Every structure is written in C-alpha cells, then in structure tokens.
Amino acid sequence: MTDTRTLLDRARVHRDSGDQITAARLFAEAAEQEPDATSILTDLALAQFHSAALPAAETTARRLVDLAPADAYAHVLLGRTLARQGRHREAVPHLRLATTMTGEWADLLHESEARAAATA
Incomplete structure (x- = not known):
C-alpha cells in the first residue's frame, strides 16, 4: 500500500x-x-x-459539509456541483451560506437563484 x-x-x-x-x-x-x-x-x-464525475463529487462534498459545516468552501463545492447538475434550487442554500460566511461567491449564488426562479 x-x-x-x-x-x-x-x-x-x-x-x-x-x-x-x-x-x-x-x-x-x-x-x-x-x-x-x-x-x-x-x-x-x-x-x-x-x-x-458529478455524482461522486456530490457525495464527497456532502461528506465534507458533514465533517466541517463551518467550511464555506465545502458549501461552495457542494453548491457548484448541484448547480452543474441543473439542481439550482438545492444549490442555493449552500451558496447562500458560503456567501454569507465570506462575502465571496455572490455571482454563483445570484446565477443559481435566477435559474431556480426560472424553473419554478
């Protein structure tokens, strides 16, 4: 090994x-x-x-969020992975949390919010 x-x-x-x-x-x-x-x-x-490898990335990112819920980047990874799969409504809470925690990634949040609203 x-x-x-x-x-x-x-x-x-x-x-x-x-x-x-x-x-x-x-x-x-x-x-x-x-x-x-x-x-x-x-x-x-x-x-x-x-x-x-989006399903695998989602699984890994969810594990990461479980282990480190205060890690903003873990939420960004999960949010981006969900968004890339077209699951914007699920991505928004993770991107919103990351943006609130850091002040960064607002562009990713706004894009997913707009796409989620367009499919509602």
Missing part, C-alpha cells in the same frame, strides 16, 4: 498537469486511508468536479 503523502504528491502532479481523472483516483485512495481528512476530501471533490 502506498503511503498517503506519496498518493497526495502524485495526485497533485496529475491535477496540476490537467489530468483530473487520475488525480481524483489518487485522491480517492488517499481519502480511503484518511477518511476524515477534510483537506484530502476537498482536493478529491474538486478533482471529481473538474473531471465531471
């Missing part, structure tokens, strides 16, 4: 070179070794999002 640090180093090399699929696989292996490590889960969810 490869140690976590090596997996993370390899995953970051792949992520930085644009190979999000391999990065996600390696981050997933690291997350299996350290399932409560929020930094690993954040990298995993982001790689899954960028590789369009």
Whole structure:
C-alpha cells in the first residue's frame, strides 16, 4: 500500500498537469486511508468536479459539509456541483451560506437563484 503523502504528491502532479481523472483516483485512495481528512476530501471533490464525475463529487462534498459545516468552501463545492447538475434550487442554500460566511461567491449564488426562479 502506498503511503498517503506519496498518493497526495502524485495526485497533485496529475491535477496540476490537467489530468483530473487520475488525480481524483489518487485522491480517492488517499481519502480511503484518511477518511476524515477534510483537506484530502476537498482536493478529491474538486478533482471529481473538474473531471465531471458529478455524482461522486456530490457525495464527497456532502461528506465534507458533514465533517466541517463551518467550511464555506465545502458549501461552495457542494453548491457548484448541484448547480452543474441543473439542481439550482438545492444549490442555493449552500451558496447562500458560503456567501454569507465570506462575502465571496455572490455571482454563483445570484446565477443559481435566477435559474431556480426560472424553473419554478
């Protein structure tokens, strides 16, 4: 079994070179070794999002929000993942919370609010 640090180093090399699929696989292996490590889960969810593995990204982001409910970026990851799947109504509360917590990401919130209203 490869140690976590090596997996993370390899995953970051792949992520930085644009190979999000391999990065996600390696981050997933690291997350299996350290399932409560929020930094690993954040990298995993982001790689899954960028590789369009949206159901997996949603699952990972939900786990991250459960582990760290005060982490605004975890809510952004979940909100962006839901929005990318066309689930804007579900995305809005997470994006609103993140925006309220940090003052950032208002553009993502407003876009999802508008799309949610258009489908209501």
